[in-house]
Amino acid sequence: xxxxxxxxxxxxxxxxxxxxxxxxxxxxxxxxxxxxxxxxxxxxxxxxxxxxxxxxxxxxxxxxxxxxxxxxxxxxxxxxxxxxxxxxxxxxxxxxxxxxxxxxxxxxxxxxxxxxxxxxxxxxxxxxxxxxxxxxxxxxx
Amino acid sequence: xxxxxxxxxxxxxxxxxxxxxxxxxxxxxxxxxxxxxxxxxxxxxxxxxxxxxxxxxxxxxxxxxxxxxxxxxxxxxxxxxxxxxxxxxxxxxxxxxxxxxxxxxxxxxxxxxxxxxxxxxxxxxxxxxxxxxxxxxxxxxxxxxxxxxxxxxxxxxxxxxxxxxxxxxxxxxxxxxxxxxxxxxxxxxxxxxxxxxxxxxxxxxxxxxxxxxxxxxxxxxxxxxxxxxxxxxxxxxxxxxxxxxxxxxxxxxxxxxxxxxxxxxxxxxxxxxxxxxxxxxxxxxxxxxxxxxxxxxxxxxxxxxxxxxxxxxxxxxxxxxxxxxxxxxxxxxxxxxxxxxxxxxxxxxxxxxxxxxxxxxxxxxxxxxxxxxxxxxxxxxxxxxxxxxxxxxxxxxxxxxxxxxxxxxxxxxxxxxxxxxxxxxxxxxxxxxxxxxxxxxxxxxxxxxxxxxxxxxxxxxxxxxxxxxxxxxxxxxxxxxxxxxxxxxxxxxxxxxxx
Numbered sequence: 001x002x003x004x005x006x007x008x009x010x011x012x013x014x015x016x017x018x019x020x021x022x023x024x025x026x027x028x029x030x031x032x033x034x035x036x037x038x039x040x041x042x043x044x045x046x047x048x049x050x051x052x053x054x055x056x057x058x059x060x061x062x063x064x065x066x067x068x069x070x071x072x073x074x075x076x077x078x079x080x081x082x083x084x085x086x087x088x089x090x091x092x093x094x095x096x097x098x099x100x101x102x103x104x105x106x107x108x109x110x111x112x113x114x115x116x117x118x119x120x121x122x123x124x125x126x127x128x129x130x131x132x133x134x135x136x137x138x139x140x141x
Numbered sequence: 142x143x144x145x146x147x148x149x150x151x152x153x154x155x156x157x158x159x160x161x162x163x164x165x166x167x168x169x170x171x172x173x174x175x176x177x178x179x180x181x182x183x184x185x186x187x188x189x190x191x192x193x194x195x196x197x198x199x200x201x202x203x204x205x206x207x208x209x210x211x212x213x214x215x216x217x218x219x220x221x222x223x224x225x226x227x228x229x230x231x232x233x234x235x236x237x238x239x240x241x242x243x244x245x246x247x248x249x250x251x252x253x254x255x256x257x258x259x260x261x262x263x264x265x266x267x268x269x270x271x272x273x274x275x276x277x278x279x280x281x282x283x284x285x286x287x288x289x290x291x292x293x294x295x296x297x298x299x300x301x302x303x304x305x306x307x308x309x310x311x312x313x314x315x316x317x318x319x320x321x322x323x324x325x326x327x328x329x330x331x332x333x334x335x336x337x338x339x340x341x342x343x344x345x346x347x348x349x350x351x352x353x354x355x356x357x358x359x360x361x362x363x364x365x366x367x368x369x370x371x372x373x374x375x376x377x378x379x380x381x382x383x384x385x386x387x388x389x390x391x392x393x394x395x396x397x398x399x400x401x402x403x404x405x406x407x408x409x410x411x412x413x414x415x416x417x418x419x420x421x422x423x424x425x426x427x428x429x430x431x432x433x434x435x436x437x438x439x440x441x442x443x444x445x446x447x448x449x450x451x452x453x454x455x456x457x458x459x460x461x462x463x464x465x466x467x468x469x470x471x472x473x474x475x476x477x478x479x480x481x482x483x484x485x486x487x488x489x490x491x492x493x494x495x496x497x498x499x500x501x502x503x504x505x506x507x508x509x510x511x512x513x514x515x516x517x518x519x520x521x522x523x524x525x526x527x528x529x530x531x532x533x534x535x536x537x538x539x540x541x542x543x544x545x546x547x548x549x550x551x552x553x554x555x556x557x558x559x560x561x562x563x564x565x566x567x568x569x570x571x572x573x574x575x576x577x578x579x580x581x582x583x584x585x586x587x588x589x590x591x592x593x594x595x596x597x598x599x600x601x602x603x604x605x606x607x608x609x610x611x612x613x614x615x616x617x618x619x620x621x622x623x624x625x626x627x628x629x630x631x632x633x634x635x636x637x638x639x640x
Contacts, residue, residue, distance in 0.1 A: 073162030080155045086204070093147045094203040 005054070012054030016063070019047030027122050028115075037118035041125025048126075049133050057137050068130035075123025082116035145191045146198045146215045148184040149223045149262040153177060153230075157255030170251040171238055177255055178234040181262075182227030185220075192220040193616070196623070197633030199268070207268070207634050208329035214268035214634055217620035218468060222265040222395055225475045228602070229387040230258045232479065232595035237380045239591040240486055245290045245378060253290075257283035257384065264392050268634055270318055271328045273396065277314065277360070281307050284389060287381045288373060299373030306369040310359030317352035324349070331634035334403045334627050343407045350405040350412050354397070354419075361393025363453060364422035367446045371430060374445070375438035375495065379486030382438060386445055387479030391471060394452045398467070401456060402624040403631075409459055416457035421551045424450030428558040437485045437495040437570065440562055441478070444521065447555055448474050454552065455536050458543045464621035465614070466535030472613060473528040473606060477517040480599035484514050487592050488570055497569035504571040511571045516600045518567065520607070522560035528606035531614075 023044035030036025052060035086095030097113045156177030163169035191198050198215040201207055215223070234254065241250055260279035267273050281304070288300045322328060324345065325336045337346055355366070362370040370390070374382055397416075405412055427447025431440045452474070455467020485495065487510060492500045504511040520527035523534075533556055540549040606613055623629055 069161070069164050073158065073164060076158030076161050077155075080151070080158050083151060087144060092200050092202055092204050093151060096203065 008054040012051050016047050016051050019050070020044055023047065023122075027118060030118060031114065037121030038125055040118075041122040042129065044122070045126045045129035045133070048130055052133065052137060057134060057141070060134065060137075064130065068127045068134060070127070071123050072127025072131060075120045075125075075127055077120075079117050079120030079124065082113040082120060085113050143191060143195075143198045143200055145184060145188040146200045146213045146266060147202070149181055149188060149227070150213070150259055150266060152181050152184060153255040153259035153262065156180070157252045157259065160251045160255060161249070164249070164252075167243060167246050170246060174234040174237065174251045174254060175231075178227070178230040178258065181258065182224075182231045185223040185227040185262075188215055189220040189224050189616075191215075192217055193619070197630060199633050208327050208332035211272050212268040212329065212331075212634055213266045214331070214630070215266055216623045216630055216633075217616060218395070218398060218624060219265045221468065221472060221616060221620060222391070223262055225391075225472060226258060226261050226265070226388055228599075229384060229475060229479050230254075232483070232599055233380050233384045235591055235595045236383070236483055236486070239589060240380050240490075241378055248290055249286070250290060253283045253287050254384070257287065257388075261388050261392055265395060268330050269328050270321065270330050270333065270400075273330075274311070274314055274318060277311060277392070280389065280392065281311070284385060287384075288377050290378060290381065293376070296376040299376040302369045303373040306359055306366070310356045310366075313352055313359075314356035317349055317356060320345075320349050320352070329634065330399070330403055331631040334406075335631045335635065337404060337407065338627075340407070346405065347408055347411060350401070351415075353400050353405070354412075354415070357393045357396045357400070358419065359393070360390065361397060361449050361453070362390045362423075362446050363393075363419050363449055364426050364446075367423065367426065367449075370446060371439055371442040374442040375436060379438075379482060379489060383479045383482035383486070386441065386482050387475045390445055390449055391452075391475055394449060394471065397453065398456055398624065402464075403627045406627065413457045413459050416453055417545060417548055420450045420454035420457050421548050422450075423447065423453060424551055424555040428555045428562070431562045432558060435497045435569075437488065437497060437500075437566065438482065439495075440497075440566060441481050441485065444559065444562065445478060447559065448478070448521070450555070451533070451536055451552065454540070454548060458536075458539050458545060458548075459625075460539055460543055461618075461621050461625060462535060462542060463539035464624050465617045466532065466539050468617040468620050469535055469613065470532040472617070473520065473532040473603070476599050476602050476606070477520050477529065480517040480596060480603070481514075481521065483592070483596050483599070484510070484517070487589075487596065490589065490592070497566065499576060500570045501573045502571075502575035505574075511567075513596055513600050514571065515567065516603055518563040519560075520603050522563050523556045524560070526607045528603050528610070531607065531610050 023040040026035040026043060027037055027040035030040065048060060048064055051063055083094045085097045087093060089097065099111045101109060103109050156173050160170045160173045163173065188198065192215050200213045202211045202213060237250070257280060260276050260283055263276035263279065264273055267276060285300060285304050288303060289296050321333060325333050327333055327336065340346060359366040374385055401412065401416065424447045427443050427450060431443035431447065434440050434443065452467050452470050455463045455470060488500065488503060489495055491503060494500060516527065520529040523529040533552070537549050537552055540552065
């Protein structure tokens with residue numbers, strides 16, 4: 001798997017944090033504009049995969065810190081849980097709930113169950129793509 | 142706000158997600174499997190009670206009002222189907238405790254099981270035709286993965302046929318949805334039904350109806366689209382086979398019941414006449430296929446097809462009594478058929494094969510299993526006082542009343558041939574002596590206990606439906622009344638917005 005390319009390896013080191021940051025930006029931007037959990041998750045997964053190509057599987061697993069299947073499971077649970085809060089307010093499942101509050105520095109902020117759902121999707125995409133990629137890479141070795 | 146209608150879908154999704162989260166621990170996954178399906182069974186009974194009381198239970202997901210958002214609707218038919226899903230899901234989860242093996246668990250058996258059950262329940266409860274398509278796809282993804290767990294050559298071959306045919310059916314289904322949307326401008330089934338009931342030129346509607354018939358006919362394994370079923374159902378793990386046999390084709394039948402009562406009721410003479418021919422051909426080809434085979438699960442697979450014919454016949458006759466019979470038949474069939482597959486798993490553990498020729502003598506060593514097999518087998522053939530007798534009796538009586546004598550004749554002959562097949566299995570597997578020179582590895586104790594419990598549970602249900610059929614009959618009667626009067630359904634879903 002290791003391509004032994006100095007350029008790719010150096011670029012991979014710099015691109016990994018940038019791409020991850022960009023994926024979070026896409027995730028948060030997705031509420032009203034193009035972006036969202038799915039595309040953000042793909043970008044984040046692509047960042048790790050780029051790292052995998054430039055280094056090797058062990059270092060990719062190391063930089064990920066957790067098993068991708070755990071990421072997948074956590075994401076699914078988050079996505080399902082986001083459906084539930086509406087029920088406690090006497091509304092139907094999946095009804096979006098909003099919390100508004102004022103934070104220092106940022107001013108007025110809104111948080112919603114939609115965001116939780118999107119984060120869930122983000123994690124599911126990262127988890128499933130990386131599970132597949134890492135397994136394929138391992139099978140090749 | 143009625144929670145009960147959403148829980149049968151949300152709970153399996155939640156437990157599926159949790160069992161992905163705890164993928165490391167076999168124990169946690171098994172516990173979540175039993176707990177999750179048990180909880181699903183409990184909430185589905187709750188839903189049935191709610192539906193029995195109110196007639197229809199509706200929930201607008203995300204509080205988007207119908208017909209714009211997706212609604213979950215439970216009428217009596219849907220509620221009955223959800224309870225049956227709960228029963229079979231629970232039985233399968235128990236059976237899997239000793240029948241599925243660590244390897245399958247490692248490759249995600251339990252999350253897929255939950256996902257499949259969520260898909261099945263979603264398909265039963267959704268009131269939106271495009272959402273129905275989505276649930277079909279959820280089921281297809283989960284069932285494909287379950288089908289190839291184990292990764293043997295025969296499984297791959299079966300799975301490819303299965304997926305190809307089902308994808309084709311999905312395409313046709315999607316085309317039909319597109320045409321429906323072009324015609325009515327809505328995807329809400331109640332709204333479609335409402336709008337189409339005022340259309341005068343029914344030619345185009347009938348064409349669309351036939352597209353739906355083909356799409357759901359493939360899913361239900363009706364003639365002439367049945368061949369994917371016997372090619373694939375005998376290949377996966379027994380627990381998976383039982384789950385598929387009990388539930389998957391019945392989702393297709395349910396969808397036929399739904400659209401051909403709620404939406405396509407304009408030209409009943411034409412559309413339901415076609416359904417009747419399909420039903421008769423399905424019964425006959427299924428049972429003849431079964432007569433030619435000597436592999437336990439293949440015989441059972443062909444019998445699924447022939448039984449599907451009876452259910453479609455109930456819909457095709459389109460009288461109150463016939464629909465009662467059809468619904469009764471579905472209830473009886475799901476329990477009996479899943480049980481027969483589970484029993485084939487126990488005999489497989491005893492003899493190490495599914496080939497009838499190499500089995501034998503089980504009645505001598507395990508008379509109890511022989512009795513447990515005879516209960517669902519004779520019920521399937523329609524012998525009194527078991528559940529199958531009443532199911533067949535109602536349908537045939539409805540056929541005579543509707544003067545569809547040739548269909549009745551086919552149904553009776555098929556019943557006889559079913560008896561022949563069941564006797565064949567009985568004679569080969571249980572009665573005849575163990576053939577010479579075939580090794581048997583007799584496992585009788587230990588973890589096998591979990592395979593017996595669901596089999597006994599389902600057999601008792603078969604007897605109970607036969608002996609105390611009155612409440613079941615009442616439920617079937619109520620669902621038939623609702624199906625024949627679609628305005629109730631439309632009123633329940635669109636009631637507030639239409640005024």
